[in-house]
Amino acid sequence: MHKPIIPLTLAYLTGLLLGHGFLYFPYSISILLLLSILASIILAWFNKLTVQPTLLIILPCLAGMAAYLYSAAWFPSDHYTRLVTPDKAFHELFGRIASPLDRDPDRTGFVLELSKVDTTPVSGNVRVTVREELSSAGYGDTVRVKGKLFEPGGFNNPGGFDYAGYLARSGIAYIASVKNIDAVEVLSRSAGLFRKVQDWREQIRQSFLASTSGPGSAILQAMVLGEEGGLTDELRDRFMAAGVTHIISISGSHLGMVAVLCFGLIRGLLFMMPERFYHRLTLHVDPKQLAAWLTLPLVVFYTLLAGGQVATVRSLVMIAAGLFAIILNRENALMHSLALAALLILIASPQAVFDISFQLSFISVLVIGYVVSLWNELQIKPETRYRKIRNVALLVIISLSTGLATAPLAAFYFNQISFAGVVSNLIIVPFAGMVVVPLGLFSGVLSLFTLHLPLAGLNQIVSDIFINMVLFFSRLPFAEVHPPSPSLIGLLLYALFFISLLLHARARLLSRFKPFSATSRISKVPIFSMAFAGAISILSLAVSFIPLHHTVVSFPDVGQGDCALVELSGGETILIDGGGTRDNRFDIGRRVLAPFLWNKGIRKLDLVVLSHPHPDHMNGLVAILKKFEVASVWESGLDPDLPGYDVFRQTMRDRNICYRQVSADDPPSSLGEARLRVLHPHETFVAHDRQAYAAENNRSLVVEVTSKGKTLLFTGDIGMEAEQDIMRTTEDLKTDLIKVPHHGSKSSSSRPFIERTRPKIAIVTVGAGNLYHHPAETVVNNYSAGGATVYRTDTGGALRVTLKNNHFEIIQWKERILKRIAVEKSAEWKACEQENLRRLTLRAAAL
Numbered sequence: 035m036h037k038p039i040i041p042l043t044l045a046y047l048t049g050l051l052l053g054h055g056f057l058y059f060p061y062s063i064s065i066l067l068l069l070s071i072l073a074s075i076i077l078a079w080f081n082k083l084t085v086q087p088t089l090l091i092i093l094p095c096l097a098g099m100a101a102y103l104y105s106a107a108w109f110p111s112d113h114y115t116r117l118v119t120p121d122k123a124f125h126e127l128f129g130r131i132a133s134p135l136d137r138d139p140d141r142t143g144f145v146l147e148l149s150k151v152d153t154t155p156v157s158g159n160v161r162v163t164v165r166e167e168l169s170s171a172g173y174g175d176t177v178r179v180k181g182k183l184f185e186p187g188g189f190n191n192p193g194g195f196d197y198a199g200y201l202a203r204s205g206i207a208y209i210a211s212v213k214n215i216d217a218v219e220v221l222s223r224s225a226g227l228f229r230k231v232q233d234w235r236e237q238i239r240q241s242f243l244a245s246t247s248g249p250g251s252a253i254l255q256a257m258v259l260g261e262e263g264g265l266t267d268e269l270r271d272r273f274m275a276a277g278v279t280h281i282i283s284i285s286g287s288h289l290g291m292v293a294v295l296c297f298g299l300i301r302g303l304l305f306m307m308p309e310r311f312y313h314r315l316t317l318h319v320d321p322k323q324l325a326a327w328l329t330l331p332l333v334v335f336y337t338l339l340a341g342g343q344v345a346t347v348r349s350l351v352m353i354a355a356g357l358f359a360i361i362l363n364r365e366n367a368l369m370h371s372l373a374l375a376a377l378l379i380l381i382a383s384p385q386a387v388f389d390i391s392f393q394l395s396f397i398s399v400l401v402i403g404y405v406v407s408l409w410n411e412l413q414i415k416p417e418t419r420y421r422k423i424r425n426v427a428l429l430v431i432i433s434l435s436t437g438l439a440t441a442p443l444a445a446f447y448f449n450q451i452s453f454a455g456v457v458s459n460l461i462i463v464p465f466a467g468m469v470v471v472p473l474g475l476f477s478g479v480l481s482l483f484t485l486h487l488p489l490a491g492l493n494q495i496v497s498d499i500f501i502n503m504v505l506f507f508s509r510l511p512f513a514e515v516h517p518p519s520p521s522l523i524g525l526l527l528y529a530l531f532f533i534s535l536l537l538h539a540r541a542r543l544l545s546r547f548k549p550f551s552a553t554s555r556i557s558k559v560p561i562f563s564m565a566f567a568g569a570i571s572i573l574s575l576a577v578s579f580i581p582l583h584h585t586v587v588s589f590p591d592v593g594q595g596d597c598a599l600v601e602l603s604g605g606e607t608i609l610i611d612g613g614g615t616r617d618n619r620f621d622i623g624r625r626v627l628a629p630f631l632w633n634k635g636i637r638k639l640d641l642v643v644l645s646h647p648h649p650d651h652m653n654g655l656v657a658i659l660k661k662f663e664v665a666s667v668w669e670s671g672l673d674p675d676l677p678g679y680d681v682f683r684q685t686m687r688d689r690n691i692c693y694r695q696v697s698a699d700d701p702p703s704s705l706g707e708a709r710l711r712v713l714h715p716h717e718t719f720v721a722h723d724r725q726a727y728a729a730e731n732n733r734s735l736v737v738e739v740t741s742k743g744k745t746l747l748f749t750g751d752i753g754m755e756a757e758q759d760i761m762r763t764t765e766d767l768k769t770d771l772i773k774v775p776h777h778g779s780k781s782s783s784s785r786p787f788i789e790r791t792r793p794k795i796a797i798v799t800v801g802a803g804n805l806y807h808h809p810a811e812t813v814v815n816n817y818s819a820g821g822a823t824v825y826r827t828d829t830g831g832a833l834r835v836t837l838k839n840n841h842f843e844i845i846q847w848k849e850r851i852l853k854r855i856a857v858e859k860s861a862e863w864k865a866c867e868q869e870n871l872r873r874l875t876l877r878a879a880a881l
Contacts, residue, residue, distance in 0.1 A: 038090050043373040045091045046380060049098020050387050056099065057107060057854045058870050060863045067099075101384040106202070107857040114148055114156040115207045120183040122803075126152050127179040127210060128221075132159060134173050134232065134341035137263040141619075142168035142215075145206065146179065159205050161186075164212040173232045173342075174224025181212035187802060189591045189626045190831025190847050193519040193633040203385040204344070231338040235259055238339075238478035245490035250497030256282045257466065258474040260340040267624055269501075274448065275508035277437070277455015278462045280394065289333055289349045293357065295472055296332045300325040326360040333357075336475070344383070345391035351375045352399060368403045372396070390447050394440055401439045405432050408540055412547045433459045435536075442528045445517045449632040454513035462503055470500050516632040516661075518578075524571065531567035534560035578635065581605060585708070585741040587771065589833040590630045591847070592622050594801030594808075595650035598748055598773055599631070600739055604706035607636055610643040610737065610748050610773075614653025618678070623657030630832070637663060640705060644669040645750030646734040647679040648727075659685045668737075670715060671695040673730045696735065698763065708741040714752065714760050721755060731776060732756040742837045744770045747791060751776040757787040771795040771835065771842070774817070774824075778809020788820045795823055795835065795842055802828040850877045 056063040071092060077083040109115055118125070133145035142164040148156050162179055171177055186209050188197040201209070212218060223229075242255050252264030265282065273279045304312065304321045315321065337350045355375035359368060376396055379386055386392045409428055433456050441451050452458075473489065473496055480488045487493065507513060520528070538560040545556060581603070588599040592613025600608040609631075613622040631639075642664050645651055658664070659682075667686055674683070686693050698719075702711040714736035721729035734750025747769040752760075753776065761767065772793040775782035777800045796817040798809045809826065817824050825833050830846030850873050855866045 038087075039370050039377070040373045041087075042090055042094050043377040043380075045094040046098040046377060047387065049095040049100075050102045050380060050384055052095070053099040053102025053106070053384070054388070056103065057857075058852045059867050060855055061867055098380075098384070101381065103857065105205075105384045107854075110157055112155060112157050114151055114158045114160070117154055117156055118151050118183065118208075120185045120208050122182050122184060124180055125183055125210075127160065127162075127181065129177065129179075130224075131171060131173055131175050131177060134235075134260075134343065135168060135171075137167060137261065138619075139263065140166060141263075142166065145204070146177070146210070158207065161201060161206050161209045162212060163209065164215060164218060166215045168215050168218060169236075170215065171218060171220050172224070172229065172236070174226070174229050175220050176222040176224075178219045178221055179210065179212055180217040181210040183208050183210055185209075189593060190827075190851070191590050191626065191630050192832060192847055192850075193629065194591075194626065195629075203388060228338060228342070231335070232341075234482055235339050235341065238481055241478065241481040241485075241487040242474075245487035246494050246497070248498075249501050250494050253282065253497050253501060254470075254474045254493060257471055258340075258478055260343060260346065267621055271624075272504055272508040274450055275452055275454070275514040276458045276462065276504045277452030277507070277513070278458055278504060281463060281466050283345070283391075289337065289346070289353045292336050292471065292475075293329055293333050293353050295467070296329045297325050300328050320363075323361050323363070326357045330354060330357050344386075345389070345395075348379050348383075348386065348392060349395060351379055352395065368407060369400075372399055372403055390443070393443055397439050397443070398436045401435045402432055404536065405435050408543065412543055429460055430456075433457075439532060442520055442525050446519050446525065449516050449519055449629050451515045451517060452513055453515065454507045454510045458504075458507040462500070462507070465500060465503065470496055516628075516637070518633045518635050519629070524574070527567045527571050531564050531571070534563035534567070538564065585744070585837040587746060587835040587837075588630075588634075589773070589797050589799055589827055589835075590627060591827045591832045592626055592654060592799070594777070594804045594806070595622065595654065596645065596750070596773070596777070596799050597627060597654065598797075598799075599634075599636075600708075600741075600746070601634075601636075602706045602708050602741060606640045606706040606708070607638070608641045608643065608705065608708075608710075608739065609639050609655075609658065611645050611651040611750070612642075612654030612656075612658055614649045614651065614655075616649045618649065618653045618656075621654070621657055623654035624661075627654050628657060628661055631658070631662065638665070639663070640665045641710075642667045643735060643737055643748070644682070645736075645748070646670065646730050647673060647676045647682065648730060648751065649678060651750070652682055653678060656682055656685050659689055659691060664689070664691050666692045666694060668694050668696045668712075668735065670697065670733060670735050672715070672733045676727070676730065698736075708739055711738045711740075712736065713738055713747075713764050714756055716759070716763065719756075719759055723753075723755075728753075736760060738769070743840065744837050744842075746770065747772045747793070749773055749775040749782075751779075751782075753779075753782045754784045754787075757782065757784055761787060761790055767791050769793050771797065772822075774798045774809065774813070776808075777804075777806070778813045778826075779806070780810035780813060783813045783816060785816055788816055788822075792820060793817070793822045795825065795844070797833060797835075798824065798826040798828075800826055800828045804828075845876075849873065 052063055052067060074083060074088050074092060078085055078088055127146060127148060128150040129146045129148040131144050132147040136143040144162055146160050146162045148158055148160060150156060160183070162181065185207075186198040186201050188195065201207070239255060239259055239261055242251055242259075246254060249266075249269055252266075252269070255261040255263075256265055260283070262282065270279065270282070273282055301321060304315070304325065307315070312321075315324075333350065333353055337346050340346055352372065352375045355371040356368070359371040364371070379392065405428075409431075437456050437459070445451055474493055477487055477489045477493055538556070541556045541560070583603050585603050586601040588601070590597050590599070590613075593615075595613030595615075596611040597613045598610040600610070602608070612627055615622060639658070639662055642655060642658070644655060644667065647669075656678075659667075673679070685691075696712050698712050698714050698716045700712055702709055704710070712735060715733050719733065721732040723729035723732060731751040732753050732755050734752045734756070736750060736752060736756070737748045739746045739748070745768065747767075749772065757775070767790040769791045770793065772791055772795070774796050778798045798814070800808045814824050825844065825846065827833060829848070831848035831851070833847070834845040836843040836845075852870045852873055853866055855863050
């Protein structure tokens with residue numbers, strides 16, 4: 035092969051994917067690999083393949099597989115996972131801070147490269163979170179940290195974000211929680227250029243904080259320094275809706291803009307040299323190559339100033355590959371340079387192949403490179419009728435192509451596609467690259483000498499204009515579309531369609547503009563591929579709209595909180611509670627519940643029920659009321675003074691949502707084919723708890739839903755006092771499914787209440803390892819003794835209960851999650867693979 039870098043990179047990438055598959059299906063992957071090698075040998079024996087190209091495919095593939103297994107499944111003997119147990123007790127952690135500080139309001143995070151835990155020498159990285167802003171330590175410092183070790187948790191919902199997997203790809207198995215900055219002691223301060231740059235970065239950040247304010251200040255810190263802690267969820271949502279969320283993270287787009295700006299300025303300065311000096315310079319070096327050489331250290335410096343995050347360094351490799359293509363006079367080999375950059379990154383970090391920043395960056399640059407190469411190949415002459423719109427047309431085509439290429443990934447990771455992004459990227463990205471970032475960076479660097487931020491007012495004005503531009507595009511019709519997360523098969527079909535479309539378009543354009551050098555015969559393979567992928571995609575989409583004619587009750591995993599979704603056979607939807615955290619720092623509604631609903635194709639809720647205004651039931655609903663069309667809200671309205679309740683009420687008023695205060699004195703109502711009845715509280719009910727917060731539990735709305743001949747009882751957080759009142763005022767309490775009161779607390783679910791309700795299914799919504807030790811063992815035993823089958827969201831993940839033909843069909847999501855093999859325990863591989871095959875079958879059957 036004359037230029038083997040592209041097939042070599044593809045082969046290595048294939049090996050990485052095989053290595054990942056091996057961790058779940060070792061025998062199947064091994065057989066597939068052996069059959070492929072055997073087929074290659076047979077074809078080579080019969081002279082159908084030459085040996086050298088075959089080895090250039092097989093050997094990198096095997097190397098990629100080995101590299102992935104080594105990075106993902108091998109730990110040294112002194113790794114902390116082999117020696118330390120995450121027992122939630124306090125430990126002393128000794129090590130070096132191996133990342134820039136990641137600051138959120140009242141929080142600081144960093145990666146600690148361990149050297150010792152207590153008195154045990156260890157190796158490996160942990161993620162440390164300090165519950166205050168830390169300023170005494172920095173990158174490279176050796177520290178002693180006192181905190182608790184945990185295994186990273188998450189929310190086990192279909193299509194949900196796998197936080198533990200995200201950390202594992204960075205080599206992090208445990209996380210450490212530190213109460214305050216007093217528990218972090220700097221043993222020795224780092225030195226050297228990198229630490230010096232980090233000190234400059236902190237000084238610039240302080241200048242931004244002192245001289246600018248509001249969202250504009252947060253944007254400047256994020257886009258110039260990579261400090262995203264000041265960005266609110268609402269602001270992030272606006273950037274996402276405008277289709278320019280990539281612009282607020284220091285990534286390939288930022289480095290690319292800085293590189294283009296530096297390259298252009300340097301070339302301009304060279305052209306301004308006296309003519310005789312410029313001609314003398316050209317005798318020794320090409321000015322373009324000199325500009326590329328001088329741009330490289332400036333881009334490296336900006337990478338360090340922006341924090342040197344992993345994603346930024348990967349973007350640096352990509353930009354450096356492009357600069358070296360200019361230096362080596364290989365500008366036409368952009369695709370080869372990109373392939374080399376990808377290969378280098380994946381050799382250094384094999385698991386980066388599953389990182390979203392890597393995927394988005396390289397797909398975007400790959401498409402841009404393809405479009406630009408094709409544009410240059412077409413050689414559209416300036417004197418043609420396309421002369422005036424040539425450059426604008428190229429920008430539009432690039433924006434449209436990259437948007438189409440990355441849309442499935444945006445849908446997969448964020449459940450969002452922005453149609454406004456095609457236009458907004460043509461305006462917002464140049465404004466950011468030519469105005470916001472250069473001005474902020476220039477002012478920030480000057481602040482190192484002036485000890486204050488020069489041009490602070492201008493920076494504030496520019497950043498505010500920038501935000502207003504984003505807000506304008508985010509409010510356009512259809513700017514924010516939330517599709518279900520596509521499946522792996524769906525992504526592959528889209529990739530087949532898009533690649534076929536590009537190939538067909540290239541053949542058509544070359545035939546049109548270069549009829550003498552291009553073949554006049556256009557292959558029909560891309561057309562057939564597009565037709566096949568399009569037909570299958572349309573068919574699967576049409577099937578998803580077919581009504582199921584069943585009532586489905588889902589209990590998403592929202593941690594230590596309550597949430598239930600009822601989907602009636604007629605398409606009506608009822609959401610009962612929405613989970614939430616006490617301080618709402620982690621917005622359950624925005625980050626967990628909304629994606630769960632979008633993945634089910636739900637955009638409208640006919641009824642939202644708030645059982646009582648405690649944060650673990652109410653806070654998650656605020657984001658739902660903002661992002662979804664809600665027809666009506668039910669609540670008791672008995673305790674309006676609880677924290678956060680005013681925000682819930684104000685959101686309803688802002689969205690003009692119909693509100694109804696209900697009680698057990700109201701007559702039953704209907705929604706579709708379902709009958710709804712409020713069993714508690716009556717208007718005369720008075721809770722006798724000494725604490726108002728606890729009394730609100732006993733005033734929870736208890737709602738009974740009857741559908742398809744089955745009775746479902748949702749009990750909020752009622753205690754025994756409320757249970758006695760319900761038993762006193764309600765004759766028929768027999769139910770088929772019960773949401774167990776108060777997460778299974780021993781203060782509820784009395785034996786008389788269980789005997790009166792006699793449920794067949796008991797669902798406990800509870801967080802894993804919660805501080806309250808819910809559910810109580812006696813409660814679980816009492817339900818089991820009463821004939822109920824008990825399911826829990828902490829052990830089973832999200833639960834889906836389908837009412838089918840007079841029986842329940844129950845799916846626990848954790849039973850569908852594939853299990854990784856333990857590489858060192860080969861005796862267990864067969865059983866693990868068989869179980870994973872079974873789980874794959876169950877997941878396919880549930881679609």
